[in-house]
Amino acid sequence: MLQRNFCFILFFAFLTEQIQAQDIDLNQMLEEEQKKEAKDKINYTIATFKTTRLINGQSIETTQQGVMDLKISHRFGTVNGGAYEFFGLDNASMRFGFDFGLSPKLMIGVGRSTYQKQYDGFIKYKLLRQSTGKRNMPISLALMTSAMVTTLKWTDPTRPNYFSSRLQYAHQIIIARKFSESTSIQLMPTLVHYNLVTNANDPNDIIAIGIGGRQKITPRISINAEYYYQLPAYKLPNTTNSLSFGVDIETGGHVFQLHFTNSRGMTERTFISETAGKWEKGDILFGFNISRVFTIKKMKKK
Amino acid sequence: MKLLVTILSLIICTTHHQPVIFSSNNGKLSFKSEAPMELINASSNEMKGAIDISKNNFAFRIRIRSFEGFNSPLQKEHFNENYMESEKYPEATFSGKIIETIDFSKKGIYTIRAKGFLMVHGIELERIIKSEIEITSTGIKVNSSFSILLSDYNIPIPRVVKEKLANEIKVDVSTTLLPK
Numbered sequence: 318m319l320q321r322n323f324c325f326i327l328f329f330a331f332l333t334e335q336i337q338a339q340d341i342d343l344n345q346m347l348e349e350e351q352k353k354e355a356k357d358k359i360n361y362t363i364a365t366f367k368t369t370r371l372i373n374g375q376s377i378e379t380t381q382q383g384v385m386d387l388k389i390s391h392r393f394g395t396v397n398g399g400a401y402e403f404f405g406l407d408n409a410s411m412r413f414g415f416d417f418g419l420s421p422k423l424m425i426g427v428g429r430s431t432y433q434k435q436y437d438g439f440i441k442y443k444l445l446r447q448s449t450g451k452r453n454m455p456i457s458l459a460l461m462t463s464a465m466v467t468t469l470k471w472t473d474p475t476r477p478n479y480f481s482s483r484l485q486y487a488h489q490i491i492i493a494r495k496f497s498e499s500t501s502i503q504l505m506p507t508l509v510h511y512n513l514v515t516n517a518n519d520p521n522d523i524i525a526i527g528i529g530g531r532q533k534i535t536p537r538i539s540i541n542a543e544y545y546y547q548l549p550a551y552k553l554p555n556t557t558n559s560l561s562f563g564v565d566i567e568t569g570g571h572v573f574q575l576h577f578t579n580s581r582g583m584t585e586r587t588f589i590s591e592t593a594g595k596w597e598k599g600d601i602l603f604g605f606n607i608s609r610v611f612t613i614k615k616m617k618k619k
Numbered sequence: 620m621k622l623l624v625t626i627l628s629l630i631i632c633t634t635h636h637q638p639v640i641f642s643s644n645n646g647k648l649s650f651k652s653e654a655p656m657e658l659i660n661a662s663s664n665e666m667k668g669a670i671d672i673s674k675n676n677f678a679f680r681i682r683i684r685s686f687e688g689f690n691s692p693l694q695k696e697h698f699n700e701n702y703m704e705s706e707k708y709p710e711a712t713f714s715g716k717i718i719e720t721i722d723f724s725k726k727g728i729y730t731i732r733a734k735g736f737l738m739v740h741g742i743e744l745e746r747i748i749k750s751e752i753e754i755t756s757t758g759i760k761v762n763s764s765f766s767i768l769l770s771d772y773n774i775p776i777p778r779v780v781k782e783k784l785a786n787e788i789k790v791d792v793s794t795t796l797l798p799k
Contacts, residue, residue: 343640343669343670343671343676343677343678343714344680344712344714346640346642346669346678347642347667347668347669347678347679347680348680350644350667351667351680351682351710354644355682360684363696363699363700364699381691381692381696382692384691384692384693498704498706498707536700536701536704537701537777568777568779569777569779569783570693610693612690612691612692612693615690
């Protein structure tokens with residue numbers, strides 16, 4: 318009698334166990350598998366900024382591999398020129414340049430500015446990329462070096478003039494973090510080196526720390542700000558710190574950057590260490606950058 | 620007593636050895652946008668899927684960041700950053716029930732209707748998707764083609780790229796599910 322009851326209990330126990338085993342939520346099962354896989358993948362943060370420039374200066378972004386980015390930048394005259402100067406629009410200085418993405422982490426660029434007839438070239442390398450998942454990296458970090466040559470004719474051709482006097486260099490570490498889909502901030506400690514300075518007392522090395530960021534107000538429009546603070550012991554006399562505010566508008570393959578700044582130049586040594594404009598006096602210039610990307614070499618599918 | 624134990628063991632053996640869930644981790648999903656000025660193709664080999672044959676239900680999910688193809692890396696970035704917002708909505712899913720009753724033990728090709736909720740860009744809509752399943756000796760092959768409208772899933776197309784991005788996206792799914 319006891320044996321028979323025992324057997325029935327066993328039988329039902331096995332039946333119920335079977336029913337419970339079938340009650341699996343497929344969605345949950347797949348979701349858990351996805352989470353497990355995600356831990357094994359590195360999820361790199363993309364699009365910290367919309368393009369490789371913040372306003373005047375470099376952003377953490379590098380041009381993508383196989384892509385050429387045409388850069389056309391204008392800076393007009395100062396707004397306090399008044400109606401006669403059409404608020405600065407009568408005075409225009411321009412830089413055009415080409416940026417190339419050589420690898421996912423490395424880019425180069427060349428350009429020429431009408432301001433002081435400069436040629437410039439730079440290289441930017443992403444040392445660290447912000448990521449989540451298998452590797453948690455809170456920031457992106459890039460190293461940037463540029464060389465600038467002024468090709469204006471010598472003011473005094475009779476004295477010994479050296480080509481090296483025409484050169485300036487800028488070295489920059491860019492540290493950036495994308496805090497959210499709409500907010501990104503970066504720091505740019507910079508060293509600008511002049512081979513030749515005007516006065517014996519002028520420093521040949523300018524040290525500045527830049528800070529900038531962007532806040533998206535719609536998926537394709539953001540407000541940007543950029544400020545370079547020069548260390549007082551390492552700046553040229555009668556210069557001010559570069560401060561700029563702008564708007565980025567992204568449409569398909571173009572990024573339009575419209576901004577107001579107190580810097581006339583578009584290369585590191587001109588806007589970081591030679592800005593003379595004062596915002597409070599109205600030495601504000603309107604300017605824009607247009608960026609257009611072209612895919613030169615279509616990358617093979619992985 | 621011995622007979623009862625033998626019968627019980629037989630029941631346990633047969634019921635426990637029947638595969639109920641068929642799944643796959645590397646299904647292929649590709650989509651196509653055919654607009655007057657541009658053709659865009661992209662695909663992913665990371666689609667996860669599962670069918671529970673005892674309850675006739677299914678679930679599929681795919682990670683949006685896994686799509687490759689596109690006409691340029693910038694297009695892939697815009698796909699993730701602006702259109703699909705893959706940081707906010709990392710996956711698209713489709714789950715529900717198969718309308719027809721299929722004998723999953725009989726080999727053959729069947730056309731079935733999968734009825735469930737398709738979630739893309741955070742929006743969930745009910746869909747009935749016609750699919751072809753083939754029951755083989757090893758598993759279940761699933762093939763399906765359907766379209767989705769970007770406007771249904773809250774993905775607006777900016778006027779500037781109106782001629783370069785189609786509102787109707789053609790999707791092709793192909794995967795082989797194996798017993799778990």
